[in-house]
Amino acid sequence: MLTIGTHAHPSPHKDALYILLHRNQVLVEKHQNFLIPFTHFQPNANMSAVYCGQWHNQDIFVCRFESIPKGFEEMGLRDLLFLQDNDHYLLLSRAHQLSTWDRDHQFCGRCGTSMDKKHPVEHTKICPKCNLRHYPRISPCVIISIRKENSILLARGHQAPKGKYSNIAGFVEAGETLEQAVSREISEEIGIKVNNIRYVDSQPWSFPHQLMVGFFADYKSGEITPAPGEIDEANWYDINDLPNIPNPTTISGQLILKHIEQMKQNTEGK
Ligand SMILES: [Zn+2]
Structure with missing residues:
Protein backbone atom coordinates (compact mmCIF):
# COMPACT_ATOMS: atom_id res chain seq x y z
CA MET A 1 0.00 0.00 0.00
CA HIS A 105 2.23 22.95 -15.18
CA GLN A 106 5.55 24.33 -16.35
CA PHE A 107 4.09 27.85 -16.42
CA CYS A 108 1.52 29.65 -14.31
CA GLY A 109 -1.91 29.52 -15.99
CA ARG A 110 -2.76 32.99 -14.70
CA CYS A 111 0.35 35.09 -15.30
CA GLY A 112 2.63 32.86 -17.41
CA THR A 113 5.59 32.85 -15.01
CA SER A 114 7.89 29.80 -15.13
CA MET A 115 7.01 27.28 -12.38
CA ASP A 116 10.23 25.41 -11.80
CA LYS A 117 9.88 24.99 -8.02
CA LYS A 118 7.70 22.39 -6.32
CA HIS A 119 6.33 22.71 -2.79
CA PRO A 120 8.58 20.81 -0.32
CA VAL A 121 5.76 18.81 1.32
CA GLU A 122 2.63 18.96 -0.85
CA HIS A 123 2.05 18.18 -4.49
CA THR A 124 1.49 21.76 -5.49
CA LYS A 125 3.44 24.38 -7.41
CA ILE A 126 3.09 27.96 -6.21
CA CYS A 127 3.62 30.73 -8.74
CA PRO A 128 6.55 32.89 -7.52
CA LYS A 129 4.92 36.01 -9.00
CA CYS A 130 1.16 35.82 -8.29
CA ASN A 131 1.08 33.01 -5.65
CA LEU A 132 -1.52 30.95 -7.55
CA ARG A 133 -1.34 27.29 -6.50
CA HIS A 134 -1.37 24.57 -9.14
CA TYR A 135 -2.45 21.13 -7.91
CA PRO A 136 -2.61 17.90 -9.89
CA ARG A 137 -5.83 18.06 -11.88
CA ILE A 138 -8.48 15.48 -10.98
CA SER A 139 -11.58 15.30 -13.17
CA PRO A 140 -14.58 13.51 -11.66
CA CYS A 141 -16.61 11.32 -14.01
CA VAL A 142 -19.72 9.31 -13.24
CA ILE A 143 -20.17 5.78 -14.56
CA ILE A 144 -23.47 3.99 -14.12
CA SER A 145 -24.79 0.45 -14.37
CA ILE A 146 -28.57 0.71 -14.99
CA ARG A 147 -31.01 -2.06 -14.16
CA LYS A 148 -34.43 -2.88 -15.60
CA GLU A 149 -36.03 -6.04 -14.19
CA ASN A 150 -33.58 -8.86 -14.94
CA SER A 151 -31.53 -6.85 -17.47
CA ILE A 152 -28.80 -4.24 -17.46
CA LEU A 153 -28.15 -1.52 -19.98
CA LEU A 154 -25.02 -1.74 -22.12
CA ALA A 155 -24.03 0.77 -24.76
CA ARG A 156 -21.40 1.06 -27.46
CA GLY A 157 -19.82 4.50 -27.76
CA HIS A 158 -19.25 6.04 -31.18
CA GLN A 159 -15.46 5.48 -30.93
CA ALA A 160 -15.66 1.94 -29.48
CA PRO A 161 -14.90 -1.07 -31.69
CA LYS A 162 -17.78 -3.33 -32.81
CA GLY A 163 -18.85 -5.79 -30.11
CA LYS A 164 -17.40 -3.71 -27.25
CA TYR A 165 -20.11 -2.67 -24.81
CA SER A 166 -19.92 -0.71 -21.59
CA ASN A 167 -21.78 1.46 -19.09
CA ILE A 168 -22.94 5.02 -19.59
CA ALA A 169 -20.27 7.45 -18.35
CA GLY A 170 -19.40 11.12 -18.55
CA PHE A 171 -17.67 14.09 -16.95
CA VAL A 172 -19.24 15.98 -14.07
CA GLU A 173 -20.01 19.56 -15.16
CA ALA A 174 -18.99 22.61 -13.10
CA GLY A 175 -21.45 23.26 -10.28
CA GLU A 176 -23.17 19.88 -10.58
CA THR A 177 -23.65 17.18 -7.91
CA LEU A 178 -22.65 13.62 -8.75
CA GLU A 179 -26.31 12.54 -8.74
CA GLN A 180 -27.26 15.35 -11.13
CA ALA A 181 -24.43 14.27 -13.42
CA VAL A 182 -25.76 10.68 -13.37
CA SER A 183 -29.29 11.76 -14.37
CA ARG A 184 -28.08 14.22 -17.00
CA GLU A 185 -25.59 11.86 -18.68
CA ILE A 186 -28.17 9.06 -18.91
CA SER A 187 -30.81 11.41 -20.26
CA GLU A 188 -28.43 12.99 -22.80
CA GLU A 189 -26.84 9.75 -24.01
CA ILE A 190 -29.80 7.36 -24.13
CA GLY A 191 -32.90 9.45 -23.40
CA ILE A 192 -34.26 7.54 -20.39
CA LYS A 193 -34.97 8.50 -16.76
CA VAL A 194 -33.62 6.61 -13.75
CA ASN A 195 -34.18 6.62 -9.99
CA ASN A 196 -32.70 4.95 -6.89
CA ILE A 197 -29.21 6.24 -7.77
CA ARG A 198 -26.71 4.76 -5.31
CA TYR A 199 -22.93 5.03 -4.98
CA VAL A 200 -20.95 1.79 -5.37
CA ASP A 201 -17.21 2.39 -5.76
CA SER A 202 -14.57 4.64 -7.35
CA GLN A 203 -11.35 4.25 -9.33
CA PRO A 204 -8.70 6.64 -10.69
CA TRP A 205 -8.49 6.42 -14.46
CA SER A 206 -5.26 8.09 -15.57
CA PHE A 207 -6.23 8.95 -19.15
CA PRO A 208 -5.21 11.53 -18.19
CA HIS A 209 -6.72 12.41 -14.80
CA GLN A 210 -10.26 11.15 -14.30
CA LEU A 211 -11.67 9.89 -11.03
CA MET A 212 -14.40 7.45 -12.04
CA VAL A 213 -17.27 7.42 -9.54
CA GLY A 214 -19.42 4.31 -9.98
CA PHE A 215 -23.17 4.11 -9.37
CA PHE A 216 -26.09 1.73 -9.75
CA ALA A 217 -29.43 3.13 -10.88
CA ASP A 218 -32.86 1.69 -11.69
CA TYR A 219 -34.80 2.34 -14.89
CA LYS A 220 -37.78 4.65 -14.33
CA SER A 221 -39.24 5.69 -17.71
CA GLY A 222 -38.65 6.43 -21.38
CA GLU A 223 -37.52 4.62 -24.52
CA ILE A 224 -33.82 4.12 -25.28
CA THR A 225 -32.82 6.81 -27.79
CA PRO A 226 -29.04 6.82 -28.43
CA ALA A 227 -27.54 10.30 -28.88
CA PRO A 228 -26.33 10.60 -32.51
CA GLY A 229 -22.55 10.83 -32.78
CA GLU A 230 -22.09 9.71 -29.14
CA ILE A 231 -23.72 6.30 -28.77
CA ASP A 232 -24.03 3.88 -31.69
CA GLU A 233 -26.01 1.18 -29.86
CA ALA A 234 -27.67 0.78 -26.48
CA ASN A 235 -29.83 -2.11 -25.34
CA TRP A 236 -31.12 -4.02 -22.32
CA TYR A 237 -29.27 -7.32 -21.91
CA ASP A 238 -30.52 -10.20 -19.78
CA ILE A 239 -27.90 -10.83 -17.07
CA ASN A 240 -27.72 -14.47 -18.13
CA ASP A 241 -27.00 -13.57 -21.76
CA LEU A 242 -24.48 -10.71 -21.89
CA PRO A 243 -22.21 -9.68 -24.76
CA ASN A 244 -18.49 -8.99 -24.13
CA ILE A 245 -18.18 -6.74 -21.09
CA PRO A 246 -15.19 -4.57 -20.06
CA ASN A 247 -12.07 -5.94 -18.40
CA PRO A 248 -12.72 -6.65 -14.68
CA THR A 249 -9.63 -4.58 -13.73
CA THR A 250 -11.68 -1.51 -14.68
CA ILE A 251 -14.48 -0.05 -12.60
CA SER A 252 -16.74 -0.49 -15.63
CA GLY A 253 -16.27 -4.28 -15.58
CA GLN A 254 -16.44 -4.39 -11.78
CA LEU A 255 -19.72 -2.46 -11.67
CA ILE A 256 -21.37 -4.89 -14.09
CA LEU A 257 -20.15 -7.95 -12.17
CA LYS A 258 -21.23 -6.51 -8.80
CA HIS A 259 -24.61 -5.50 -10.16
CA ILE A 260 -25.26 -8.96 -11.59
CA GLU A 261 -24.22 -10.59 -8.30
CA GLN A 262 -26.58 -8.31 -6.37
CA MET A 263 -29.44 -8.91 -8.81
CA LYS A 264 -28.99 -12.69 -8.56
CA GLN A 265 -28.95 -12.55 -4.76
CA ASN A 266 -32.15 -10.45 -4.75
CA THR A 267 -33.86 -12.97 -7.05
CA GLU A 268 -32.79 -15.91 -4.85
CA GLY A 269 -33.97 -14.07 -1.72
CA LYS A 270 -37.50 -13.68 -3.09
ZN1 LIG B 1 1.30 33.39 -11.62
Missing part, protein backbone atom coordinates in the same frame (compact mmCIF):
# COMPACT_ATOMS: atom_id res chain seq x y z
CA LEU A 2 1.27 3.47 -0.82
CA THR A 3 1.78 5.93 2.05
CA ILE A 4 1.51 9.52 0.92
CA GLY A 5 2.62 11.14 4.22
CA THR A 6 3.04 14.74 5.35
CA HIS A 7 6.86 14.80 5.51
CA ALA A 8 9.18 16.81 3.27
CA HIS A 9 9.61 15.15 -0.12
CA PRO A 10 13.09 13.62 -0.49
CA SER A 11 15.30 14.12 -3.54
CA PRO A 12 15.94 11.11 -5.79
CA HIS A 13 18.39 8.70 -4.13
CA LYS A 14 19.92 5.27 -4.73
CA ASP A 15 17.64 3.30 -2.37
CA ALA A 16 14.43 4.48 -4.03
CA LEU A 17 12.41 2.75 -6.75
CA TYR A 18 11.60 4.56 -9.99
CA ILE A 19 8.70 4.49 -12.41
CA LEU A 20 10.01 5.57 -15.81
CA LEU A 21 7.80 7.11 -18.46
CA HIS A 22 8.54 7.85 -22.09
CA ARG A 23 5.77 10.03 -23.53
CA ASN A 24 2.65 8.20 -22.32
CA GLN A 25 4.30 4.80 -22.30
CA VAL A 26 5.78 3.06 -19.25
CA LEU A 27 9.29 1.60 -19.43
CA VAL A 28 9.46 -1.97 -18.19
CA GLU A 29 12.08 -4.63 -17.58
CA LYS A 30 11.60 -8.39 -17.79
CA HIS A 31 8.21 -9.76 -16.68
CA GLN A 32 6.63 -6.32 -17.15
CA ASN A 33 8.35 -5.03 -13.99
CA PHE A 34 7.82 -1.27 -13.79
CA LEU A 35 9.41 -0.55 -10.38
CA ILE A 36 13.02 0.08 -11.34
CA PRO A 37 15.99 0.28 -8.93
CA PHE A 38 18.40 3.22 -9.29
CA THR A 39 21.20 0.86 -10.32
CA HIS A 40 19.29 -0.24 -13.46
CA PHE A 41 19.28 3.06 -15.33
CA GLN A 42 21.41 6.15 -15.81
CA PRO A 43 19.60 9.23 -14.52
CA ASN A 44 20.37 12.24 -16.70
CA ALA A 45 20.44 15.95 -15.99
CA ASN A 46 17.19 16.60 -17.92
CA MET A 47 15.30 14.02 -15.91
CA SER A 48 12.45 15.56 -13.90
CA ALA A 49 11.63 13.32 -10.91
CA VAL A 50 8.42 13.63 -8.90
CA TYR A 51 8.09 12.03 -5.48
CA CYS A 52 5.04 9.74 -5.26
CA GLY A 53 5.20 8.53 -1.63
CA GLN A 54 6.44 5.40 0.19
CA TRP A 55 5.67 1.91 -1.00
CA HIS A 56 6.52 -0.82 1.52
CA ASN A 57 8.97 1.63 3.18
CA GLN A 58 10.71 2.51 -0.08
CA ASP A 59 10.54 5.94 -1.65
CA ILE A 60 8.95 5.96 -5.11
CA PHE A 61 9.70 8.52 -7.81
CA VAL A 62 8.29 8.92 -11.28
CA CYS A 63 10.53 10.26 -14.06
CA ARG A 64 9.88 11.22 -17.63
CA PHE A 65 12.49 10.41 -20.28
CA GLU A 66 12.92 12.04 -23.68
CA SER A 67 14.42 8.88 -25.15
CA ILE A 68 14.30 5.24 -24.07
CA PRO A 69 17.25 4.21 -21.87
CA LYS A 70 19.06 0.96 -22.79
CA GLY A 71 17.64 -2.30 -21.49
CA PHE A 72 13.99 -1.20 -21.34
CA GLU A 73 10.89 -1.80 -23.38
CA GLU A 74 7.90 0.48 -23.70
CA MET A 75 4.47 -0.68 -22.67
CA GLY A 76 1.14 1.15 -22.97
CA LEU A 77 -0.17 2.42 -19.64
CA ARG A 78 -3.59 0.86 -20.23
CA ASP A 79 -2.18 -2.58 -21.10
CA LEU A 80 0.12 -2.49 -18.08
CA LEU A 81 -2.62 -1.32 -15.68
CA PHE A 82 -4.84 -4.23 -16.75
CA LEU A 83 -2.17 -6.68 -15.51
CA GLN A 84 -1.97 -5.21 -11.99
CA ASP A 85 -3.56 -6.03 -8.64
CA ASN A 86 -5.38 -3.14 -6.95
CA ASP A 87 -2.36 -1.80 -5.00
CA HIS A 88 -0.07 -1.74 -8.04
CA TYR A 89 -2.89 -0.27 -10.13
CA LEU A 90 -3.25 2.64 -7.69
CA LEU A 91 0.52 3.21 -7.48
CA LEU A 92 0.96 3.32 -11.25
CA SER A 93 -2.10 5.54 -11.68
CA ARG A 94 -0.82 7.98 -9.08
CA ALA A 95 2.67 8.11 -10.59
CA HIS A 96 1.27 8.80 -14.05
CA GLN A 97 -1.06 11.54 -12.80
CA LEU A 98 1.67 13.26 -10.78
CA SER A 99 4.05 13.17 -13.71
CA THR A 100 1.34 14.61 -15.98
CA TRP A 101 0.77 17.43 -13.47
CA ASP A 102 4.52 18.18 -13.40
CA ARG A 103 4.76 18.21 -17.20
CA ASP A 104 1.60 20.24 -17.80
Whole structure:
Protein backbone atom coordinates (compact mmCIF):
# COMPACT_ATOMS: atom_id res chain seq x y z
CA MET A 1 0.00 0.00 0.00
CA LEU A 2 1.27 3.47 -0.82
CA THR A 3 1.78 5.93 2.05
CA ILE A 4 1.51 9.52 0.92
CA GLY A 5 2.62 11.14 4.22
CA THR A 6 3.04 14.74 5.35
CA HIS A 7 6.86 14.80 5.51
CA ALA A 8 9.18 16.81 3.27
CA HIS A 9 9.61 15.15 -0.12
CA PRO A 10 13.09 13.62 -0.49
CA SER A 11 15.30 14.12 -3.54
CA PRO A 12 15.94 11.11 -5.79
CA HIS A 13 18.39 8.70 -4.13
CA LYS A 14 19.92 5.27 -4.73
CA ASP A 15 17.64 3.30 -2.37
CA ALA A 16 14.43 4.48 -4.03
CA LEU A 17 12.41 2.75 -6.75
CA TYR A 18 11.60 4.56 -9.99
CA ILE A 19 8.70 4.49 -12.41
CA LEU A 20 10.01 5.57 -15.81
CA LEU A 21 7.80 7.11 -18.46
CA HIS A 22 8.54 7.85 -22.09
CA ARG A 23 5.77 10.03 -23.53
CA ASN A 24 2.65 8.20 -22.32
CA GLN A 25 4.30 4.80 -22.30
CA VAL A 26 5.78 3.06 -19.25
CA LEU A 27 9.29 1.60 -19.43
CA VAL A 28 9.46 -1.97 -18.19
CA GLU A 29 12.08 -4.63 -17.58
CA LYS A 30 11.60 -8.39 -17.79
CA HIS A 31 8.21 -9.76 -16.68
CA GLN A 32 6.63 -6.32 -17.15
CA ASN A 33 8.35 -5.03 -13.99
CA PHE A 34 7.82 -1.27 -13.79
CA LEU A 35 9.41 -0.55 -10.38
CA ILE A 36 13.02 0.08 -11.34
CA PRO A 37 15.99 0.28 -8.93
CA PHE A 38 18.40 3.22 -9.29
CA THR A 39 21.20 0.86 -10.32
CA HIS A 40 19.29 -0.24 -13.46
CA PHE A 41 19.28 3.06 -15.33
CA GLN A 42 21.41 6.15 -15.81
CA PRO A 43 19.60 9.23 -14.52
CA ASN A 44 20.37 12.24 -16.70
CA ALA A 45 20.44 15.95 -15.99
CA ASN A 46 17.19 16.60 -17.92
CA MET A 47 15.30 14.02 -15.91
CA SER A 48 12.45 15.56 -13.90
CA ALA A 49 11.63 13.32 -10.91
CA VAL A 50 8.42 13.63 -8.90
CA TYR A 51 8.09 12.03 -5.48
CA CYS A 52 5.04 9.74 -5.26
CA GLY A 53 5.20 8.53 -1.63
CA GLN A 54 6.44 5.40 0.19
CA TRP A 55 5.67 1.91 -1.00
CA HIS A 56 6.52 -0.82 1.52
CA ASN A 57 8.97 1.63 3.18
CA GLN A 58 10.71 2.51 -0.08
CA ASP A 59 10.54 5.94 -1.65
CA ILE A 60 8.95 5.96 -5.11
CA PHE A 61 9.70 8.52 -7.81
CA VAL A 62 8.29 8.92 -11.28
CA CYS A 63 10.53 10.26 -14.06
CA ARG A 64 9.88 11.22 -17.63
CA PHE A 65 12.49 10.41 -20.28
CA GLU A 66 12.92 12.04 -23.68
CA SER A 67 14.42 8.88 -25.15
CA ILE A 68 14.30 5.24 -24.07
CA PRO A 69 17.25 4.21 -21.87
CA LYS A 70 19.06 0.96 -22.79
CA GLY A 71 17.64 -2.30 -21.49
CA PHE A 72 13.99 -1.20 -21.34
CA GLU A 73 10.89 -1.80 -23.38
CA GLU A 74 7.90 0.48 -23.70
CA MET A 75 4.47 -0.68 -22.67
CA GLY A 76 1.14 1.15 -22.97
CA LEU A 77 -0.17 2.42 -19.64
CA ARG A 78 -3.59 0.86 -20.23
CA ASP A 79 -2.18 -2.58 -21.10
CA LEU A 80 0.12 -2.49 -18.08
CA LEU A 81 -2.62 -1.32 -15.68
CA PHE A 82 -4.84 -4.23 -16.75
CA LEU A 83 -2.17 -6.68 -15.51
CA GLN A 84 -1.97 -5.21 -11.99
CA ASP A 85 -3.56 -6.03 -8.64
CA ASN A 86 -5.38 -3.14 -6.95
CA ASP A 87 -2.36 -1.80 -5.00
CA HIS A 88 -0.07 -1.74 -8.04
CA TYR A 89 -2.89 -0.27 -10.13
CA LEU A 90 -3.25 2.64 -7.69
CA LEU A 91 0.52 3.21 -7.48
CA LEU A 92 0.96 3.32 -11.25
CA SER A 93 -2.10 5.54 -11.68
CA ARG A 94 -0.82 7.98 -9.08
CA ALA A 95 2.67 8.11 -10.59
CA HIS A 96 1.27 8.80 -14.05
CA GLN A 97 -1.06 11.54 -12.80
CA LEU A 98 1.67 13.26 -10.78
CA SER A 99 4.05 13.17 -13.71
CA THR A 100 1.34 14.61 -15.98
CA TRP A 101 0.77 17.43 -13.47
CA ASP A 102 4.52 18.18 -13.40
CA ARG A 103 4.76 18.21 -17.20
CA ASP A 104 1.60 20.24 -17.80
CA HIS A 105 2.23 22.95 -15.18
CA GLN A 106 5.55 24.33 -16.35
CA PHE A 107 4.09 27.85 -16.42
CA CYS A 108 1.52 29.65 -14.31
CA GLY A 109 -1.91 29.52 -15.99
CA ARG A 110 -2.76 32.99 -14.70
CA CYS A 111 0.35 35.09 -15.30
CA GLY A 112 2.63 32.86 -17.41
CA THR A 113 5.59 32.85 -15.01
CA SER A 114 7.89 29.80 -15.13
CA MET A 115 7.01 27.28 -12.38
CA ASP A 116 10.23 25.41 -11.80
CA LYS A 117 9.88 24.99 -8.02
CA LYS A 118 7.70 22.39 -6.32
CA HIS A 119 6.33 22.71 -2.79
CA PRO A 120 8.58 20.81 -0.32
CA VAL A 121 5.76 18.81 1.32
CA GLU A 122 2.63 18.96 -0.85
CA HIS A 123 2.05 18.18 -4.49
CA THR A 124 1.49 21.76 -5.49
CA LYS A 125 3.44 24.38 -7.41
CA ILE A 126 3.09 27.96 -6.21
CA CYS A 127 3.62 30.73 -8.74
CA PRO A 128 6.55 32.89 -7.52
CA LYS A 129 4.92 36.01 -9.00
CA CYS A 130 1.16 35.82 -8.29
CA ASN A 131 1.08 33.01 -5.65
CA LEU A 132 -1.52 30.95 -7.55
CA ARG A 133 -1.34 27.29 -6.50
CA HIS A 134 -1.37 24.57 -9.14
CA TYR A 135 -2.45 21.13 -7.91
CA PRO A 136 -2.61 17.90 -9.89
CA ARG A 137 -5.83 18.06 -11.88
CA ILE A 138 -8.48 15.48 -10.98
CA SER A 139 -11.58 15.30 -13.17
CA PRO A 140 -14.58 13.51 -11.66
CA CYS A 141 -16.61 11.32 -14.01
CA VAL A 142 -19.72 9.31 -13.24
CA ILE A 143 -20.17 5.78 -14.56
CA ILE A 144 -23.47 3.99 -14.12
CA SER A 145 -24.79 0.45 -14.37
CA ILE A 146 -28.57 0.71 -14.99
CA ARG A 147 -31.01 -2.06 -14.16
CA LYS A 148 -34.43 -2.88 -15.60
CA GLU A 149 -36.03 -6.04 -14.19
CA ASN A 150 -33.58 -8.86 -14.94
CA SER A 151 -31.53 -6.85 -17.47
CA ILE A 152 -28.80 -4.24 -17.46
CA LEU A 153 -28.15 -1.52 -19.98
CA LEU A 154 -25.02 -1.74 -22.12
CA ALA A 155 -24.03 0.77 -24.76
CA ARG A 156 -21.40 1.06 -27.46
CA GLY A 157 -19.82 4.50 -27.76
CA HIS A 158 -19.25 6.04 -31.18
CA GLN A 159 -15.46 5.48 -30.93
CA ALA A 160 -15.66 1.94 -29.48
CA PRO A 161 -14.90 -1.07 -31.69
CA LYS A 162 -17.78 -3.33 -32.81
CA GLY A 163 -18.85 -5.79 -30.11
CA LYS A 164 -17.40 -3.71 -27.25
CA TYR A 165 -20.11 -2.67 -24.81
CA SER A 166 -19.92 -0.71 -21.59
CA ASN A 167 -21.78 1.46 -19.09
CA ILE A 168 -22.94 5.02 -19.59
CA ALA A 169 -20.27 7.45 -18.35
CA GLY A 170 -19.40 11.12 -18.55
CA PHE A 171 -17.67 14.09 -16.95
CA VAL A 172 -19.24 15.98 -14.07
CA GLU A 173 -20.01 19.56 -15.16
CA ALA A 174 -18.99 22.61 -13.10
CA GLY A 175 -21.45 23.26 -10.28
CA GLU A 176 -23.17 19.88 -10.58
CA THR A 177 -23.65 17.18 -7.91
CA LEU A 178 -22.65 13.62 -8.75
CA GLU A 179 -26.31 12.54 -8.74
CA GLN A 180 -27.26 15.35 -11.13
CA ALA A 181 -24.43 14.27 -13.42
CA VAL A 182 -25.76 10.68 -13.37
CA SER A 183 -29.29 11.76 -14.37
CA ARG A 184 -28.08 14.22 -17.00
CA GLU A 185 -25.59 11.86 -18.68
CA ILE A 186 -28.17 9.06 -18.91
CA SER A 187 -30.81 11.41 -20.26
CA GLU A 188 -28.43 12.99 -22.80
CA GLU A 189 -26.84 9.75 -24.01
CA ILE A 190 -29.80 7.36 -24.13
CA GLY A 191 -32.90 9.45 -23.40
CA ILE A 192 -34.26 7.54 -20.39
CA LYS A 193 -34.97 8.50 -16.76
CA VAL A 194 -33.62 6.61 -13.75
CA ASN A 195 -34.18 6.62 -9.99
CA ASN A 196 -32.70 4.95 -6.89
CA ILE A 197 -29.21 6.24 -7.77
CA ARG A 198 -26.71 4.76 -5.31
CA TYR A 199 -22.93 5.03 -4.98
CA VAL A 200 -20.95 1.79 -5.37
CA ASP A 201 -17.21 2.39 -5.76
CA SER A 202 -14.57 4.64 -7.35
CA GLN A 203 -11.35 4.25 -9.33
CA PRO A 204 -8.70 6.64 -10.69
CA TRP A 205 -8.49 6.42 -14.46
CA SER A 206 -5.26 8.09 -15.57
CA PHE A 207 -6.23 8.95 -19.15
CA PRO A 208 -5.21 11.53 -18.19
CA HIS A 209 -6.72 12.41 -14.80
CA GLN A 210 -10.26 11.15 -14.30
CA LEU A 211 -11.67 9.89 -11.03
CA MET A 212 -14.40 7.45 -12.04
CA VAL A 213 -17.27 7.42 -9.54
CA GLY A 214 -19.42 4.31 -9.98
CA PHE A 215 -23.17 4.11 -9.37
CA PHE A 216 -26.09 1.73 -9.75
CA ALA A 217 -29.43 3.13 -10.88
CA ASP A 218 -32.86 1.69 -11.69
CA TYR A 219 -34.80 2.34 -14.89
CA LYS A 220 -37.78 4.65 -14.33
CA SER A 221 -39.24 5.69 -17.71
CA GLY A 222 -38.65 6.43 -21.38
CA GLU A 223 -37.52 4.62 -24.52
CA ILE A 224 -33.82 4.12 -25.28
CA THR A 225 -32.82 6.81 -27.79
CA PRO A 226 -29.04 6.82 -28.43
CA ALA A 227 -27.54 10.30 -28.88
CA PRO A 228 -26.33 10.60 -32.51
CA GLY A 229 -22.55 10.83 -32.78
CA GLU A 230 -22.09 9.71 -29.14
CA ILE A 231 -23.72 6.30 -28.77
CA ASP A 232 -24.03 3.88 -31.69
CA GLU A 233 -26.01 1.18 -29.86
CA ALA A 234 -27.67 0.78 -26.48
CA ASN A 235 -29.83 -2.11 -25.34
CA TRP A 236 -31.12 -4.02 -22.32
CA TYR A 237 -29.27 -7.32 -21.91
CA ASP A 238 -30.52 -10.20 -19.78
CA ILE A 239 -27.90 -10.83 -17.07
CA ASN A 240 -27.72 -14.47 -18.13
CA ASP A 241 -27.00 -13.57 -21.76
CA LEU A 242 -24.48 -10.71 -21.89
CA PRO A 243 -22.21 -9.68 -24.76
CA ASN A 244 -18.49 -8.99 -24.13
CA ILE A 245 -18.18 -6.74 -21.09
CA PRO A 246 -15.19 -4.57 -20.06
CA ASN A 247 -12.07 -5.94 -18.40
CA PRO A 248 -12.72 -6.65 -14.68
CA THR A 249 -9.63 -4.58 -13.73
CA THR A 250 -11.68 -1.51 -14.68
CA ILE A 251 -14.48 -0.05 -12.60
CA SER A 252 -16.74 -0.49 -15.63
CA GLY A 253 -16.27 -4.28 -15.58
CA GLN A 254 -16.44 -4.39 -11.78
CA LEU A 255 -19.72 -2.46 -11.67
CA ILE A 256 -21.37 -4.89 -14.09
CA LEU A 257 -20.15 -7.95 -12.17
CA LYS A 258 -21.23 -6.51 -8.80
CA HIS A 259 -24.61 -5.50 -10.16
CA ILE A 260 -25.26 -8.96 -11.59
CA GLU A 261 -24.22 -10.59 -8.30
CA GLN A 262 -26.58 -8.31 -6.37
CA MET A 263 -29.44 -8.91 -8.81
CA LYS A 264 -28.99 -12.69 -8.56
CA GLN A 265 -28.95 -12.55 -4.76
CA ASN A 266 -32.15 -10.45 -4.75
CA THR A 267 -33.86 -12.97 -7.05
CA GLU A 268 -32.79 -15.91 -4.85
CA GLY A 269 -33.97 -14.07 -1.72
CA LYS A 270 -37.50 -13.68 -3.09
ZN1 LIG B 1 1.30 33.39 -11.62
